Amino acid sequence: MLVPREMLSNFGSAIGGLAVIWVMLPQWQQYLPLQIRDLLDRCINKLVNLFYPYVVIVFAEFEGERLVRSETYLAIQSYLKEHATLRARRLTAETVKGSQSPIFSMGDNEEVTDVFEGVKVWWASRKKIPRNMSLSLHPMTEDQRFYRLSFHRRHRQVIMQSYVKHVLTEGKAIAHKNRLQKLYTNNPSRNWSHVAFEHPANFETLAMDPNKKREILNDLTKFREGKEYYAKTGKPWKRGYLLYGPPGTGKSTMIAAMANFLNYDVYDLELTAVKDNTKLKKLLIETSSKSIIVIEDIDCSLDLTGQRKKEKEKDDDDDDDDDDENENPVKKMVKEEKAGSKVTLSGLLNFIDGIWSACGGERIIIFTTNHVDKLDPALIRRGRMDKRIEMSYCCFEAFKVLARNYLDVEDHPLFETIGRLLDETNMTPADVAENLMPKSNDEDAESCLRNLIEALESAKKEARKKDEKESRAKTKEGREKKVNREEEERKESGASAEEVKENGDVGGGVAAKDVGENGVCSCRR
Numbered sequence: 001m002l003v004p005r006e007m008l009s010n011f012g013s014a015i016g017g018l019a020v021i022w023v024m025l026p027q028w029q030q031y032l033p034l035q036i037r038d039l040l041d042r043c044i045n046k047l048v049n050l051f052y053p054y055v056v057i058v059f060a061e062f063e064g065e066r067l068v069r070s071e072t073y074l075a076i077q078s079y080l081k082e083h084a085t086l087r088a089r090r091l092t093a094e095t096v097k098g099s100q101s102p103i104f105s106m107g108d109n110e111e112v113t114d115v116f117e118g119v120k121v122w123w124a125s126r127k128k129i130p131r132n133m134s135l136s137l138h139p140m141t142e143d144q145r146f147y148r149l150s151f152h153r154r155h156r157q158v159i160m161q162s163y164v165k166h167v168l169t170e171g172k173a174i175a176h177k178n179r180l181q182k183l184y185t186n187n188p189s190r191n192w193s194h195v196a197f198e199h200p201a202n203f204e205t206l207a208m209d210p211n212k213k214r215e216i217l218n219d220l221t222k223f224r225e226g227k228e229y230y231a232k233t234g235k236p237w238k239r240g241y242l243l244y245g246p247p248g249t250g251k252s253t254m255i256a257a258m259a260n261f262l263n264y265d266v267y268d269l270e271l272t273a274v275k276d277n278t279k280l281k282k283l284l285i286e287t288s289s290k291s292i293i294v295i296e297d298i299d300c301s302l303d304l305t306g307q308r309k310k311e312k313e314k315d316d317d318d319d320d321d322d323d324d325e326n327e328n329p330v331k332k333m334v335k336e337e338k339a340g341s342k343v344t345l346s347g348l349l350n351f352i353d354g355i356w357s358a359c360g361g362e363r364i365i366i367f368t369t370n371h372v373d374k375l376d377p378a379l380i381r382r383g384r385m386d387k388r389i390e391m392s393y394c395c396f397e398a399f400k401v402l403a404r405n406y407l408d409v410e411d412h413p414l415f416e417t418i419g420r421l422l423d424e425t426n427m428t429p430a431d432v433a434e435n436l437m438p439k440s441n442d443e444d445a446e447s448c449l450r451n452l453i454e455a456l457e458s459a460k461k462e463a464r465k466k467d468e469k470e471s472r473a474k475t476k477e478g479r480e481k482k483v484n485r486e487e488e489e490r491k492e493s494g495a496s497a498e499e500v501k502e503n504g505d506v507g508g509g510v511a512a513k514d515v516g517e518n519g520v521c522s523c524r525r
């Protein structure tokens with residue numbers, strides 16, 4: 001019978017032998033037939049599963065043949081940055097533009113624990129280094145990173161049905177909260193290019209009537225929280241806004257405030273740079289969710305009512321006559337680049353609320369225009385432009401917001417005069433802000449307010465002169481129309497008199513002739 005010391009010695013030898021076999025096994029496998037290697041792998045996995053009670057799930061950084069970065073991996077990365085950095089011993093620091101402090105994440109080969117509904121799980125950050133470089137259209141030039149989730153097999157149902165979903169949902173929310181907003185624009189050479197969106201506008205500093213501002217905020221909040229509602233009603237999760245009003249009333253500032261309130265990216269779509277309807281669809285597909293698609297001055301972007309059709313047909317005829325140029329591919333390519341956009345009204349309508357508009361979700365589409373009456377009714381009907389917001393001239397409530405922003409003044413004796421002038425004349429918030437802005441260190445709040453009063457009085461006089469001039473022009477035009485109408489009536493009455501006279505002479509001549517020949521007037525027969 002073996003004593004405990006001898007048992008431990010034999011057990012250690014067995015473990016050492018198994019370790020040597022385990023280390024040498026990958027080298028031996030290349031000399032074994034494929035069938036034997038597969039059989040050996042299955043046997044080893046069965047042996048390990050008998051004694052290893054844990055389940056392992058691997059989340060790779062890249063997925064698919066074209067090695068697209070996995071959204072699942074990014075969500076897990078954001079979740080672990082928020083929850084695991086306090087427990088990890090090895091961290092990686094990253095600096096992000098716009099952030100005052102570095103962002104920490106798990107380092108390679110680091111392992112942390114997490115607890116969900118009393119169940120303990122283990123997260124590990126791993127890195128797989130490729131042994132050799134293979135010829136491929138998309139070669140692996142970097143290490144392959146992945147997260148490994150381990151848990152006891154008796155908790156399989158809780159982890160796979162609830163915990164993983166919880167991690168992905170919270171991770172996406174954390175990533176959206178911490179991400180840097182982007183401003184995109186389209187150009188002919190590539191679909192979208194972007195810069196950081198750093199516009200400081202918000203609804204607190206927006207010069208607008210408080211009631212209207214509150215109404216817009218409630219509408220945006222309802223949309224942001226309406227995922228289930230839109231799914232229940234069978235509508236794509238999108239909403240259209242039409243901002244209209246004179247220039248300088250804050251339409252662009254409103255867009256920036258909406259983007260900052262919702263924390264959405266902004267896609268500034270320039271229709272004149274879009275080649276055709278197909279290109280427009282591609283641009284739509286490449287926009288992300290949680291974004292605002294903006295088409296500013298849509299009444300000036302393209303003539304979408306068919307009025308440019310004749311000009312296009314004329315240009316096409318001229319192109320057909322130039323056969324030599326069409327035969328040259330280089331010249332043809334240059335001409336196509338210079339050619340105007342062929343986006344049609346139908347293509348834009350499909351972009352707004354067609355089948356393709358349902359690709360993705362949580363999108364807002366905004367049109368701006370200075371002349372809403374020039375737009376095609378089909379373009380701005382309900383269902384396409386769901387909410388219309390009139391950006392009007394500056395009112396007294398909007399002025400008080402501007403005074404607080406530019407002068408840090410909540411109340412002043414001159415406010416009463418300014419309020420009366422704002423009721424009597426029209427001035428845009430941009431002009432009001434320009435007059436309120438101090439131009440030197442010597443100007444105080446009162447001098448800026450007096451500058452605004454002078455500007456309002458001057459605008460009032462100019463408006464009065466303009467009204468008088470228009471009134472005189474209308475009176476003159478009416479007088480001229482009346483004179484022209486009287487002349488036409490006199491001409492018509494003179495022509496009628498001559499016609500009557502001519503008809504009477506002819507009738508009398510015929511009657512006399514008849515009497516002379518027959519002796520009896522035909523009227524007495």
